[in-house]
Amino acid sequence: MHRLLRTFTALTALTAFGLTGCSSGSGSGKEKPAADAGRSTAADRPPESAFWVDPESPAARQVEQWEQEGRPQDAAVLRRISEQPMAVWPAGDDPAPDIKGAADGTAQGDRTAVFVAYNIPHRDCGQHSAGGAGSPDFYRQWIDKFARAIGKSPALVILEPDAVPHIVDGCTPGEYHAERYELLSEAIQRFKQQPRVKVYLDAGNPGWIDQAPKLAEPLQKAGIDQADGFSLNVSNFHTDETIKAYGRSLSEAVAGKHFVMDTSRNGKGPLASDREDAWCNPPGRGLGTPPTDKTGDALLDAVLWIKRPGDSDGPCRGGPAAGQWWPDYALGLARNAKDA
DSSP states (O other): OHHHHHTOOOHHHHHTTTOOOOOOOOSSOOOOOTTOTTSOOGGGSOOOOSBOOOTTSHHHHHHHHHHHTTOHHHHHHHHHHHTSOOOBOOOSSOOHHHHHHHHHHTTTTTOBEEEEEOOOTTBGGGSTTOBOOSSHHHHHHHHHHHHHHHTTSOEEEEEOTTHHHHHHTTOSOGGGHHHHHHHHHHHHHHHTTSTTEEEEEEOOOTTTSOSGGGGHHHHHHTTGGGSSEEEEOTTOOOOHHHHHHHHHHHHHHTTTOEEEEEOTTBTTOSOSSOGGGTTSSOTTOBOOSOOBSOOSOSSEEEEEOOSOTTBOSSSOTTOOSTTOBOHHHHHHHHHTOTTO
16 A cells, blocks of 8 residues: 555444444453553543444454553553454455454444455555455455455445555556456445445545545546445545545535545644655554544544554554554554544
């Protein structure tokens, strides 16, 4: 997702899923003993969430490890991540194993799982997150397995971060454009065969394609009319208001489609200096607005943590490979959280 990262990384909607209630967003389910200052109180915990929280996320496991190692203060801070719902990014030739736990978990409390389908052929133009399906037919099979694994569970799918913006900025070679449009359109149709799935086709971020109307025709070619909307700011750092303004402009250009936005790391906004490398593990960033379907904006269906806070952008600034858990960076994000 190098280009995506470099250019920086509604209750009504969920009623359509048949959701009428939700459970606590806490992944630990542990109560605080009165004498244990390292654990969060009920008042400290996030409000009830419409989205599924992964109790076995890297952040949740890190919290347990730090508690065992005698780092209760750091563990308490990291709960700002571990107790929030985050997207699942299925990997490998068979995405089903990564989907099953989340899909099954949605039944406990009538919550919605958030997934990212990120396996388009020629992904990321050969950069940090290069890879993807080896052929169009394999991609079709992968998407079919993905959709089947969701089954009848309520789910929100972010479809292929980067894929359309990389066409617009010229990073994806022209000979692949028609194939990509076809695959994206087919993927939307396949996901929409599942009865409780909403699909949001990725549209980049305001710092990448700065004029939103430039995305209108490419999104239409990719099947936006069949999707529930588009996603913005995935793995990026633009502020809430910047994203909302951009989303409203793009919505107007694509027949009023709704959108969702990633606020996982935008609590301090984008890195102001060192623009060339601002995309990759920028220092001093913080968690943004917690995930919610109650946005107060008619066009904004949900605020989400699509990029999992603490997953590295790539081997820069001392980080591990792209997508690998980096506890020290996660702790920094949590300490700098928008509402901390």
